[in-house]
Amino acid sequence: MKIKTDHKTKTYRIKILGIVQGVGFRPFIFNLASGYGLDGYVANTGEGVILEVNSNKKKELDKFIGDIRLKKPGPALIEDLEVSEIAFKGFNGFMIRESRDNKKFQLISPDLATCSDCLFDISNKDDKRRYEYPLTNCTNCGPRFTIMEKLPYDRPDTTMRDFKLCSHCSREYSDQNDRRFHAQPVACRACGPRVWLADRNGRPIEEKDPIKVAVQKLKQGSIVAIKGLGGYQLACDATNSQAVKELRARKRRPSKPFAIMVKNLARIGEHYFLGEAEKRILSSPRAPILLLSKKSSDHIAEEISYYNRMEGVMLPYTPLHHLIFKYLDIPLVMTSGNRSEEPIAKDNDEAVEKLKNISDYFLMHDRGIYSRYDDSLAKVFDGKEMLLRRARGYSPYPVKIAEDIGDRQLLALGAQEKNTFCLLKKNYAIISQHLGDLDDADSLDFFEETLGAYKRMFNIGNIRLAAHDGHPLYETTRYAQRMPYRKVPYQHHHCHIASVVAENKIEGKVLGFAWDGTGYGLDKKIWGSEIFIYEQGSFKRLGHLTEKEIPGGEISIKKPYRMAISYLYRIHRFLKSEEIFSDFVLENLKHFKKIISPQEIQAIEAQINTGFNSPLTTSMGRLFDAVSSAAGLTQEASYEGEAAVHLESVAHRRCSLAYSIAMDGFLIDDIDLFRQVTEDIKNGVTPDTISSKFHNYLASVILEICKKSGIRNVALSGGVFQNHLLLDKAFRLLKENNFKAYTNFKVPVNDGGISLGQAYLAALKFRKES
Numbered sequence: 001m002k003i004k005t006d007h008k009t010k011t012y013r014i015k016i017l018g019i020v021q022g023v024g025f026r027p028f029i030f031n032l033a034s035g036y037g038l039d040g041y042v043a044n045t046g047e048g049v050i051l052e053v054n055s056n057k058k059k060e061l062d063k064f065i066g067d068i069r070l071k072k073p074g075p076a077l078i079e080d081l082e083v084s085e086i087a088f089k090g091f092n093g094f095m096i097r098e099s100r101d102n103k104k105f106q107l108i109s110p111d112l113a114t115c116s117d118c119l120f121d122i123s124n125k126d127d128k129r130r131y132e133y134p135l136t137n138c139t140n141c142g143p144r145f146t147i148m149e150k151l152p153y154d155r156p157d158t159t160m161r162d163f164k165l166c167s168h169c170s171r172e173y174s175d176q177n178d179r180r181f182h183a184q185p186v187a188c189r190a191c192g193p194r195v196w197l198a199d200r201n202g203r204p205i206e207e208k209d210p211i212k213v214a215v216q217k218l219k220q221g222s223i224v225a226i227k228g229l230g231g232y233q234l235a236c237d238a239t240n241s242q243a244v245k246e247l248r249a250r251k252r253r254p255s256k257p258f259a260i261m262v263k264n265l266a267r268i269g270e271h272y273f274l275g276e277a278e279k280r281i282l283s284s285p286r287a288p289i290l291l292l293s294k295k296s297s298d299h300i301a302e303e304i305s306y307y308n309r310m311e312g313v314m315l316p317y318t319p320l321h322h323l324i325f326k327y328l329d330i331p332l333v334m335t336s337g338n339r340s341e342e343p344i345a346k347d348n349d350e351a352v353e354k355l356k357n358i359s360d361y362f363l364m365h366d367r368g369i370y371s372r373y374d375d376s377l378a379k380v381f382d383g384k385e386m387l388l389r390r391a392r393g394y395s396p397y398p399v400k401i402a403e404d405i406g407d408r409q410l411l412a413l414g415a416q417e418k419n420t421f422c423l424l425k426k427n428y429a430i431i432s433q434h435l436g437d438l439d440d441a442d443s444l445d446f447f448e449e450t451l452g453a454y455k456r457m458f459n460i461g462n463i464r465l466a467a468h469d470g471h472p473l474y475e476t477t478r479y480a481q482r483m484p485y486r487k488v489p490y491q492h493h494h495c496h497i498a499s500v501v502a503e504n505k506i507e508g509k510v511l512g513f514a515w516d517g518t519g520y521g522l523d524k525k526i527w528g529s530e531i532f533i534y535e536q537g538s539f540k541r542l543g544h545l546t547e548k549e550i551p552g553g554e555i556s557i558k559k560p561y562r563m564a565i566s567y568l569y570r571i572h573r574f575l576k577s578e579e580i581f582s583d584f585v586l587e588n589l590k591h592f593k594k595i596i597s598p599q600e601i602q603a604i605e606a607q608i609n610t611g612f613n614s615p616l617t618t619s620m621g622r623l624f625d626a627v628s629s630a631a632g633l634t635q636e637a638s639y640e641g642e643a644a645v646h647l648e649s650v651a652h653r654r655c656s657l658a659y660s661i662a663m664d665g666f667l668i669d670d671i672d673l674f675r676q677v678t679e680d681i682k683n684g685v686t687p688d689t690i691s692s693k694f695h696n697y698l699a700s701v702i703l704e705i706c707k708k709s710g711i712r713n714v715a716l717s718g719g720v721f722q723n724h725l726l727l728d729k730a731f732r733l734l735k736e737n738n739f740k741a742y743t744n745f746k747v748p749v750n751d752g753g754i755s756l757g758q759a760y761l762a763a764l765k766f767r768k769e770s
Contacts, residue, residue: 008056009054009055009056009088010054010055010056010085010088011040011052011053011054011085011086011087011088011089011091012052012053012054012055012061012083012084012085012086013050013051013052013083013084013085013086014050014051014052014053014065014068014081014082014083015047015048015049015050015080015081015082015084016048016049016050016051016068016078016080016081016082017047017048017078017079017080017081017107018048018076018077018078018079018080018107019075019076019077019079019107019108019109019397020048020049020076020077020078020107021044021048021049021108021109021151021152021153023073023075023076023109023139023140023144024073024075024076024138024139024140024179024181024182024183025049025072025073025076026042026043026044026049026096026181026182027096027139027176027178027179027181027182028071028072028073028076029042029049029051029068030042030094030095030096030176030181031176031177032064032067032068032071033051033053033064033094034094034176036060036064038053038054038055038064038094039053039054039091039092039093039094040052040053040054040089040091040094041091041094041095041096041097042094042095042096042097043096043097043098043099044099044152044153044154045099045152046151046152046459048107052086052089052091053091053094054088054089054090054091065081065083068081069081073139073140074140074285075109075112075140075141075285076109077107077397079107079400096176096182099152099153099154107397107398107428108144108145108148108151108153108396108397108457108458109144109145109397110144110145110286110392110393110394110395110396110397111142111143111144111145111146111229111230111373111392111393112140112141112142112144112285112286112393113141113284113285113286113287113315113317113318113393114136114137114141114142114316114317114318114319114322115138115140115141115285117138117140117179118130118136118137118138118140118141118142118319119319119322121133121136122134122136122319122322122323123326128189129168129188129189129190130188130189132211132323132326133188133189133192133319134195134211134318134319134320134323134365135187135192135193135195135319135320135365135367136187136188136319137183137185137186137187137319138179138180138183138186139179139180139181139182139183140179141285142183142185143185143229143367145371145373145395145396145457146229146230146369146370146371146372146373146392147159147160147184147185147367147368147369147370148370148371148457149370149456150456150457151457151459153184154184155184155185158184158185158370159367159368159369159370160184160185160187160367160368163187163191163192163193163367164191165186165187165191166188166190166191168188168190169186169187169188169190169191169192172186173186185367187367192367193365193366193367194207194365194366195210195211195320195363195364195365196210196363196364196365197210197213197214197217197361197362197363197364198352198361198362198364199360199361199362200352200356200357200359200360200361200362201352201356202348202349202352202356202362205361210363211320211323211324211327211363212327214226214324214361214363215324215327215328217360217361218235218236218237218324218328218332219237219328219330221236221237221240221242221243221246222236222243222360222361223235223236223243223246223247223250223358223359223360223361224236224359224360224361224362224363225337225345225351225355225358225359225361225362225363226320226321226324226334226337226363227320227348227351227362227363227364227365227369228318228320228321229317229318229369229373229392230344230346230369230371230372230373230374230375230391230392230433231336231337231338231344231345231346231369231372231373231374232336232337232338232344232345232346232351232355232362233334233335233336233337233375234247234251234333234334234335234336234337234355234358234359235261235332235333235334235335236332236333237330237332237333238258238260238300238301238304238330238331238332238333239299239300239301239330239331240301241301241302241303243301243333244258244301244303244304244333245303247333247335247358248303250357250358251335251339251340251358252339252340253340253638253639254638255306255638255639255642256638256639256642257304257305257306257308257311257312258304258305258312258333258334258335259289259311259312259313259314259333259334259335259375259377260300260304260311260312260313260314260331260332260333260334261313261314261315261316261321261325261331261332261334262313262314262315262331263316263325263328263329263331264315264325265279265282265283265315267329267331268282268292268313268315270295270299271294271295271296271297271299271300272292272293272294272295272311272313273292273293273294273295274292275380277380277383277384277385278290278292278380281378281380281385282313282314282315283315284393285393286376286392286393286394287314287315287317287393288314288375288376288377288378288387288392288393288394289312289313289314289375289376289377289378289389290312290313290314290377290378290379290380291310291311291312291313291377291378291379291388291724292310292311292312292313293309293310294309294310294311299331300331304333307646307649307650308645308649309649310379310724312377314334314375320363320365334375336374336375337351337355337359338354338355339354339355339358341436341437341439341440341443342354342436342440342442342443343372343435343436343442343443343445343446344372344373344374346369346372347368347369348362348364348366351364370453371433371450371453372433372446372450373391373392373395373433374389374391374392374433374434375389375391375392376389376390376391376392376393376394376395376434377389379724381724381727381728381743381745382731384745385745386743386744386745386749387744387745387746387747387748388722388748388749388750388752389418389434389748389752390420390431390433390434390746390747390748390752391433391434392433395431395432395433395434396430396431396432396433396454396457396458398428398429398430398431399428399429399431399502399503399746399747399756400427400428400429401424401427401429401502401503401505401756401759401760401763402427402502402505403427403502403760403763403764403766403767404426404427405424405425405426405427405763405766405767406426407462408462408464408766409423409424409425409460409461409462409463409464410423410424410463410464410465410466410467410759410762410763410766411423411424411451411460411463411465411466411467411483411485412424412466412467412468412755412756412757412758412759412762413466413467413468413469413476413477413479413480413755413758414435414469414476414751414752414754414755414758415469415474415476415492415751415754415755416437416438416439416469416471416474416475416476416751417437417438417640417751418434418436418437418748418750418751418752419434419435419436419437419438419447419476419751419752419755420432420433420434420435420747420752420753420754420755421435421447421450421451421454421476421755422755422756422758422759423454423455423458423460423759424759424762424763425458425460429502429756429759429760430454430458431747431755431756432450432451432454432755433450434748434752435447435450438474438475438476444475444479447475447479463485464485464486464766465485465486465487465488465762465765465766466480466483466485466486466487466488467488467489467490467758467759467761467762468480468487468488468489468490468758469489469490469492469495469520469754469758470489470490470491470492470520470522471492471519471520472520474520477489488762488765490757490758490761490762491519491520491521491522491539492519492520492527492754493514493516493519493521493527493528493530493532493718494514494532494534494539494757494761495754495757495758495761496512496514496516496717496718496749496753496754496757497510497512497514497532497534497539497715497717497757498534498537498756498757498758498760498761499717499744499747499753499754499756499757499760500512500715500716500717500742500743500744501534501715501742501760502756502757502759502760503744503745503746503747503753503756504715504742506713506715506742508535508713509533509534509535509711509713510533510534510535510711510713510714510715510742511531511532511533511534511542511705511706511709511711511713511714511715512530512531512532512533512534512539512714512715512716512717513530513531513702513705513714513715513716513717513718513721514530514531514532514717514718515528515529515530515620515621515716515718515719515720515721516528516619516620516621516718516719516720516750516751517557517619517620517621517622517640517641517719517720518557518617518619518621518622521618522541525547525615525616525617525618526550526615526616526617526618526619527544527617527618527619528545528617528618528619528620528621528622528718529544529545529618529619529620529623529668529670530543530544530618531543531544531666531705533709533711534715536764537761537764537765537768542666542705542709543663543665543666543667543668543705544618544667544668545618545619545620545623545667545668545670546570546618546667546668546669546670546671547616547617547618548566548567548569548570548616548617548671549566549569549607549608549611549614549615549616549617550562550563550566550614550615550616550617550619550622551563551565551566551604551607551608551614552604552607552613552614553613553614553615556622556625557622557625557637557640558636558637558638559635559636559637560625560626560628560629560634560635560636560637560643561592561595561596561629561635561636562604563622563623563625563626563629564589564592564625564626564627564629564630564674565585565596565601565604565605566604566608566626567626567630567670567671567674568581568584568585568588568589568674568678569581569604569605569608570671570674571671571674571675571678572584574671581601581602581605582598582601582602582605583598585601586598586601588678588681588682589630589678589681591632595635620718620720621641621644621719621720623670623673623674624643624644624647624720625637625643625644626674627647627674627677627690627691627694628643628644628646628647629643630674630677630678630681631647631650631677631681631687631690631691632681632687633646633647633650633687634646634647640719641719641722644720644723647691647694648691648695648723648724648725648726650687650688650691651688651691651692651694651695651725652688652689652691652692653692653725655688655689655692655693655696656696657689657692657693657696658693658696658697658700659673659676659677659693659694659696659697660672660676661697661700661701661704663701663704663705666705666708666709668701673694673697677690677694680693695723695725695726695729696729698726698729698730699726699729699730699732699733700733702714702716702730702733702734703730703733703734703737703739706734706737706739707737712738712739712740713739713740713742714734714739714740714741714742715742715743716730716731716741716742716743716749717743717744717749717753718749718750719749719750719751721743721749722749722750727743731743
């Protein structure tokens with residue numbers, strides 16, 4: 001119904017904040033307003049979307065506003081909607097106006113998986129322009145943040161600027177009734193980016209049917225690098241053991257599990273346990289890699305994940321992926337296109353340079369990628385989605401916290417490993433995508449490149465404080481020292497707990513368990529099993545494991561048997577045994593005779609005796625290493641946490657036995673625990689039972705300490721709590737005993753969540769100082 005303009009007509013300004021750019025929001029508003037017969041306009045701004053409309057019927061206007069919330073595009077998210085009456089303006093009809101760049105704060109949509117309409121287009125033989133066109137997209141799907149160079153989100157400010165729209169695409173772009181109305185990456189075969197297959201040196205070898213030829217190469221056992229949304233992926237036949245072994249050898253990734261991509265949900269359900277939550281997450285526009293429990297592993301090569309009970313699985317999420325699986329029924333390994341621990345390659349020349357010794361072929365296209373993005377990794381825990389790596393599909397969408405810092409802005413630089421940074425603006429914690437370990441020049445360049453991009457995108461120019469880890473040798477600490485802002489260090493494990501408090505908006509006292517591998521303590525020792533009382537930004541260290549040496553420092557992380565020897569050293573000393581220490585070790589752990597010589601044991605003993613390169617630690621991660629090694633599982637680790645993963649994987653799920661708990665107040669006697677483990681080993685107890693008793697013991701320790709403290713709010717964070725078995729047991733015990741259990745879901749429980757904790761503690765500092 002057309003609303004007539006008369007003397008009662010008023011003009012209203014409606015300002016909408018949230019993810020409202022790059023998701024078809026202006027076309028949606030145009031069609032909705034036209035349906036209501038409203039006169040006015042809608043425009044993107046640097047802050048969100050603004051519309052001004054004339055109306056002489058308040059009820060009609062209220063219904064229109066209600067429909068904005070109710071009928072908004074699926075990928076859109078409305079954070080705030082403000083309505084105000086302004087001076088009357090004489091509009092004639094409704095239109096979409098050019099974007100306004102007013103340099104304000106605007107939330108940005110992550111990249112989105114291919115929608116069902118675009119899947120129909122690439123499958124429709126009657127659609128000559130988009131049938132099997134691998135870069136098809138619309139306002140409901142496709143690239144967003146990865147192609148965006150600055151706001152507002154318009155084509156000239158994306159990597160699509162050089163692709164001039166053909167007459168057909170231009171008509172779609174301009175037609176308010178078309179789902180590609182103002183879709184910035186819109187393209188077709190006639191005017192858009194093209195795809196081709198190249199050899200390992202980047203020379204084109206197939207341009208007519210590059211996807212079909214790439215599929216043939218994959219079937220023949222080749223490794224193909226595929227250009228995705230946020231960078232290259234390395235693919236091979238997941239059913240071909242030799243191909244998977246070759247990929248592991250070339251990528252120098254001997255045992256860390258690979259993710260696989262499977263054609264559809266039905267195929268996934270044949271081999272993995274799928275609940276409704278798992279189906280929903282896999283099929284969502286975010287389309288992460290999801291950890292799923294195996295039903296059987298006979299459909300893929302053993303080398304994908306070896307002994308792991310769970311595997312990372314994802315569905316195709318770009319038209320290119322879907323077209324590959326049109327001609328392929330087997331699952332594919334789909335892993336990051338990088339050399340081990342380096343940033344993912346995003347540009348064609350860069351990919352050839354870095355991946356030519358890994359990949360046999362390259363499936364390339366010439367749509368540019370501005371921001372590198374890895375695939376996100378998630379699992380279902382406690383019925384909810386839990387992120388373990390936050391990247392494509394989730395970042396840069398912020399986490400809202402309770403603290404609003406107003407016009408001030410702060411930067412939290414995160415940790416050394418699994419790095420993310422966090423920019424805090426108002427109460428929006430804008431957390432970067434997973435950046436990886438900051439161990440080399442390429443990683444640091446990636447960090448700086450991404451930080452610069454985020455500051456431009458979100459108009460961050462008034463940073464008052466740089467929060468960083470307390471470790472003096474972390475690259476993020478060094479980076480902070482070079483910045484022209486006030487610098488404040490925060491203790492690593494404090495930030496793990498603060499991240500849980502921030503995400504869950506917990507009020508009152510919290511008992512926090514921060515369990516991980518290593519973190520720099522306030523006493524300059526290596527912490528990692530910390531138990532804190534937290535309240536209003538303050539921490540009291542309540543308990544932890546017994547201190548013991550890490551003989552040789554970093555080398556013990558790669559060789560877990562050294563930590564087992566460190567524990568045995570403490571037991572040997574406690575018993576005041578006169579037996580030669582190397583004999584004592586080999587008597588208690590007879591299988592060590594195959595992996596270590598008496599001479600190496602004596603060298604480790606000397607390191608512990610003198611303290612040479614053997615810092616004291618309370619690390620829970622190192623306890624997992626020691627038990628895994630003692631149980632005969634992992635003696636040398638090729639990736640962080642491998643020994644702990646192996647220990648969890650073998651646990652007997654129905655075993656209710658547990659080791660006896662010995663504590664002095666809130667101090668956990670893990671030396672006594674290890675003594676019990678070695679007794680079991682000498683008595684022939686199998687590794688699955690040892691693992692079960694160990695996990696049951698730790699869950700019981702958490703409950704016992706909670707009961708002693710009397711604090712009902714309990715936060716669990718740190719890399720150790722990636723362990724699904726332990727976290728599940730602890731949550732169950734806590735809930736059964738009327739405790740409120742919290743952990744990280746929106747940010748990783750590992751060091752990927754540290755930046756949020758730093759930002760939250762810095763925000764509290766701002767409040768106390770104001």
